[in-house]
Amino acid sequence: MVHGTLQIVVFVAILIAAAYPLSRYMARVYTDDDFLRRGRLRFLGSVERGFHRIVGDRAAREMTWKVYATTLLVFSFVFVFVVYAIQRLQAHLFLNPQHFPAVPSFISLNTAASFLTNTNWQYYAGESTMSFLSQMAALAVQNFVSAAVGMAVMVAVFRGFIRRSSGELGNFWRDLYRSLVYILLPIATIGAVILIAAGVPQTFHHYAQVTTVQGGHQTIARGPVASQVAIKHLGTNGGGFYNSNSAVPFESPGSFGGYFELFLELLIPFSSVFMFGRMIGKMRNALAIFAAMFTLFAVGVGINYVAEQHGSSVLRNSGVNITQGHGQTGGNMADKEVRYGIAETAVFATGTTMTSTGAVIAGHDAMTPAGGAVPLVNIFLGEIIFGGVGSGMYGIIFIIVLAVFVAGLMVGRTPEYLGKKIEAREVKIAALGALFPGTLALTLTAAAMVTHAGLASIYNPGPHGFTEALYAYTSQVGNNGSAMAGYGATSFSAYMGTIDMLFGRFVPLLAALALGGSLALKKQVPASAGTFRTDGPTFSVLVVGMILLTAGLMVLPALTLGPIVEGLMH
Amino acid sequence: MARVVGGSVVAVVVMTLFFGLAYPVVLTGFASVTFPSHAQGSLIHKDGKAVGSSLAAQQFTGKLYFHERPSATSPAYNAAGTTFANLGPTNPALAKLVSQNAQAILKLEGPYNPGLTIHDIPVDAVTTSASGIDPDISPAYAQLQAHRIAAVRHLPLATVQKLISQNTDGRWLGFFGEPGVNVLKLNLALDKLGGK
Numbered sequence: 001m002v003h004g005t006l007q008i009v010v011f012v013a014i015l016i017a018a019a020y021p022l023s024r025y026m027a028r029v030y031t032d033d034d035f036l037r038r039g040r041l042r043f044l045g046s047v048e049r050g051f052h053r054i055v056g057d058r059a060a061r062e063m064t065w066k067v068y069a070t071t072l073l074v075f076s077f078v079f080v081f082v083v084y085a086i087q088r089l090q091a092h093l094f095l096n097p098q099h100f101p102a103v104p105s106f107i108s109l110n111t112a113a114s115f116l117t118n119t120n121w122q123y124y125a126g127e128s129t130m131s132f133l134s135q136m137a138a139l140a141v142q143n144f145v146s147a148a149v150g151m152a153v154m155v156a157v158f159r160g161f162i163r164r165s166s167g168e169l170g171n172f173w174r175d176l177y178r179s180l181v182y183i184l185l186p187i188a189t190i191g192a193v194i195l196i197a198a199g200v201p202q203t204f205h206h207y208a209q210v211t212t213v214q215g216g217h218q219t220i221a222r223g224p225v226a227s228q229v230a231i232k233h234l235g236t237n238g239g240g241f242y243n244s245n246s247a248v249p250f251e252s253p254g255s256f257g258g259y260f261e262l263f264l265e266l267l268i269p270f271s272s273v274f275m276f277g278r279m280i281g282k283m284r285n286a287l288a289i290f291a292a293m294f295t296l297f298a299v300g301v302g303i304n305y306v307a308e309q310h311g312s313s314v315l316r317n318s319g320v321n322i323t324q325g326h327g328q329t330g331g332n333m334a335d336k337e338v339r340y341g342i343a344e345t346a347v348f349a350t351g352t353t354m355t356s357t358g359a360v361i362a363g364h365d366a367m368t369p370a371g372g373a374v375p376l377v378n379i380f381l382g383e384i385i386f387g388g389v390g391s392g393m394y395g396i397i398f399i400i401v402l403a404v405f406v407a408g409l410m411v412g413r414t415p416e417y418l419g420k421k422i423e424a425r426e427v428k429i430a431a432l433g434a435l436f437p438g439t440l441a442l443t444l445t446a447a448a449m450v451t452h453a454g455l456a457s458i459y460n461p462g463p464h465g466f467t468e469a470l471y472a473y474t475s476q477v478g479n480n481g482s483a484m485a486g487y488g489a490t491s492f493s494a495y496m497g498t499i500d501m502l503f504g505r506f507v508p509l510l511a512a513l514a515l516g517g518s519l520a521l522k523k524q525v526p527a528s529a530g531t532f533r534t535d536g537p538t539f540s541v542l543v544v545g546m547i548l549l550t551a552g553l554m555v556l557p558a559l560t561l562g563p564i565v566e567g568l569m570h
Numbered sequence: 571m572a573r574v575v576g577g578s579v580v581a582v583v584v585m586t587l588f589f590g591l592a593y594p595v596v597l598t599g600f601a602s603v604t605f606p607s608h609a610q611g612s613l614i615h616k617d618g619k620a621v622g623s624s625l626a627a628q629q630f631t632g633k634l635y636f637h638e639r640p641s642a643t644s645p646a647y648n649a650a651g652t653t654f655a656n657l658g659p660t661n662p663a664l665a666k667l668v669s670q671n672a673q674a675i676l677k678l679e680g681p682y683n684p685g686l687t688i689h690d691i692p693v694d695a696v697t698t699s700a701s702g703i704d705p706d707i708s709p710a711y712a713q714l715q716a717h718r719i720a721a722v723r724h725l726p727l728a729t730v731q732k733l734i735s736q737n738t739d740g741r742w743l744g745f746f747g748e749p750g751v752n753v754l755k756l757n758l759a760l761d762k763l764g765g766k
Contacts, residue, residue: 007745007746007747010745011746051581051584054577054580054581054584055577055578055580055581056573056574056576056577056580057577070571070574071574071577071578074571074574074575074578075574075577075578075581075582078575078578078579078582079578079582082582082586125651125652125653127650127651127652128650128651136590136591136594137586137590137591138590140589140590140593140594141585141586141589141590144585144589145585145589173577173581176581180585180589185589185593189593189597192597193597193600196597196600196601196604196605196608196609197604197605197608198608199608199612199624199625200608201601201608201609201610201611201612202594202597202598202600202601202602202608202609203598203601203602203609203610203611204598205610207650208610208611208613208620208623210613210619210620210621210622210623211619211620211621212621212622212628212629213616213621213622213628213630213635213754213757213758213761214629214630214631214632214635216628216629218622218626218628218629218647218648218649219648219649219650220611220613220622220623220626220649220650221649221650221651221652222610222611224594224597224598226597226601227593227594227597227598228594242652242701243651243652243653244652244653244654244700244701244702247652247654247699247700247701248652248701248703249625249626249701249703249704249705250611250623250625250626250649253612253625254739254742254747255739255741255742255746255747255748255750256742256746256747258747259742259746259747311693312659312660312664313659313660314659314660314661314664314665314668315668315693315697317665318665318668318669318672318688318696319672319687319688319689320668320672320688320689320691320692320693320695320696321689321690321691321692321693321710322693326710327692327708327709327710327712327713327749328692328693328694328708328709328710328711329694329708329748330692330693331693332659332693333693333694333697334655334657334659334664334697334698335642335654335655335656335657335697335698335699335700336697336699336700337699337700337701337704337706338639338694338699338704338706338707338708338748338750339704339706339739339747339748339749339750340747340748341747341748344746344747344748360700361700362654362700363654363655363656363700365654365656365657365658366654366655366656366657366658366659366664367659368659369659369660372659459656460656460657460658460661461661462660464658464659464660464661484656486656486658566658566659566660569660
């Protein structure tokens with residue numbers, strides 16, 4: 001376990017070393033109005049102005065939160081229609097060398113909602129359902145766009161803290177364009193090139209048919225994989241080209257694959273915290289938030305690693321050798337890959353569920369009760385500990401507002417954060433944003449437990465079956481997309497999931513914009529001796545406490561019915 | 571409002587064309603020039619014919635070849651229909667599957683490994699992989715099978731072990747992840763050696 005722990009520590013150190021400088025660049029992209037207006041790359045600035053012209057926003061005026069939100073919603077719903085239509089029409093369109101028929105309507109609907117909301121819940125098996133065109137022009141496009149929408153909202157909310165008495169949060173089209181073209185596109189392109197060099201396919205040829213060594217027949221699915229996989233991770237989307245996602249060596253070859261793809265997933269969420277510090281001009285505040293998030297991350301990785309290395313009761317009782325060493329990794333290798341072993345899988349499973357990416361390099365359904373509880377708790381905490389690209393930061397803002405409010409009650413002073421008074425309106429919005437997803441997930445899980453169609457969606461018997469349903473609705477409401485993949489081969493779960501994902505995305509998103517708009521209207525209050533400090537370890541502890549209080553209390557009773565009972569039964 | 575809808579339609583079309591077509595097409599062109607083999611799925615050829623991919627397990631049965639890990643796909647090792655087994659950690663079906671796999675290995679390898687018991691079988695040999703086409707087995711499982719291969723193919727054990735180490739992909743940079751033995755490459759190397 002020493003070597004595995006060391007791997008994880010070195011990986012995280014490299015990640016932070018890359019994320020910190022990236023935050024400087026990102027802050028400039030969003031705050032420098034003259035970015036790329038001068039110098040050798042100024043033609044790129046002209047392209048940006050061209051984009052504003054064609055979307056009918058030549059002046060790129062500042063928007064209030066309501067205009068920002070309306071533009072975002074209209075844009076999103078036009079897009080979801082196109083994503084749906086491409087899947088339904090794929091049989092009649094080009095780039096369909098396997099001649100797949102139209103994707104059934106309830107699957108198309110679920111998938112369109114899934115990619116629009118950055119969930120990437122995979123109701124379908126990619127390599128046997130989607131044409132190349134659907135994968136590229138419907139799904140991979142959303143990998144870029146849904147991530148960029150999240151980043152735009154994040155920056156808009158940040159501006160709420162910076163702007164004084166203005167009520168304006170920036171321009172949606174500009175934030176969207178800059179996220180897409182200046183941040184996501186270059187990193188995704190480099191990522192895709194590296195993946196191709198590592199062995200990931202990138203072709204428009206039909207699947208390869210081979211005669212195996214012993215004369216059998218094997219079809220090898222391939223296609224434009226690298227271009228999609230790079231952005232699926234970078235944008236914390238998670239929808240794979242293949243059904244088994246990044247466990248498949250074609251998506252993620254070698255021991256390198258898992259770590260590299262996790263690096264892409266965590267890069268922007270880590271950077272975003274530092275960028276917050278740069279934009280508000282108070283890095284220590286950002287570091288306090290980072291410390292809180294990081295603590296929960298480290299605890300999650302630790303629990304999953306130890307539990308999985310210890311193995312499941314079935315494997316321990318079977319008599320086979322699950323001891324690490326002598327040429328094997330040991331532990332719970334069910335639904336895991338040899339090249340990753342336990343450590344890499346543990347850090348990936350924790351990171352992917354925390355950032356709400358939902359990509360997997362192992363089957364989470366097969367994880368031990370304690371190990372599998374980590375992804376479950378992570379998705380239940382929602383998009384706050386790092387969280388999805390953009391959405392994680394606006395998620396944690398809700399928690400911060402609530403934490404500051406509680407602290408304010410304790411010291412008996414009007415709570416404030418970064419010089420902005422936190423009043424009844426802000427607390428109400430933050431409570432809505434923080435509590436809505438969990439409430440919706442629990443409601444839908446309950447509905448799935450008391451209906452025949454809901455019960456038919458379960459795969460494994462006993463309390464594990466309940467855990468599957470809980471995991472599914474929690475994953476979708478949090479726009480995570482990771483699954484205990486046994487669950488949900490019914491149209492019932494497809495429709496329920498669609499509702500879950502759409503409301504889980506847009507209710508907190510609108511709450512975040514409303515909060516930003518409300519904060520931007522306020523004056524800046526100078527800090528005084530009585531101001532509660534939000535830039536030290538005390539605040540980190542308070543934030544962790546608030547996370548555990550809001551999400552934790554909601555998840556605990558449900559956990560009792562699932563993994564805890566399961567753990568006690570065996 | 572009409573202006574926002576119109577702008578959105580234009581933006582959606584432009585983004586779909588750029589990110590959905592131009593971006594993957596450019597990368598496909600790049601891949602076909604720089605890494606043509608990777609681009610096409612890392613196919614392995616023998617006598618001019620593709621026999622598999624170095625990134626996918628395939629079915630090996632009988633005594634002549636190293637065997638892969640169990641696969642949950644249908645049929646097994648379906649590289650166009652990857653899937654997990656999704657059996658929960660306490661599911662009786664998992665216990666049954668593990669026990670069946672272990673018994674099959676004891677029956678196959680026992681005659682060549684005197685004193686072999688279930689405690690000697692590494693866990694990856696009896697559990698399904700995540701992809702269903704995990705191209706690797708643990709070095710421990712390869713060593714277990716080496717005795718059978720050496721006996722059946724009339725090769726010195728040391729020769730077989732050397733082939734195993736030649737077809738082992740180590741940790742990345744010697745540090746990250748876990749080592750794995752690529753079964754298809756190993757079996758092809760065995761065939762090249764002859765000695766059936």
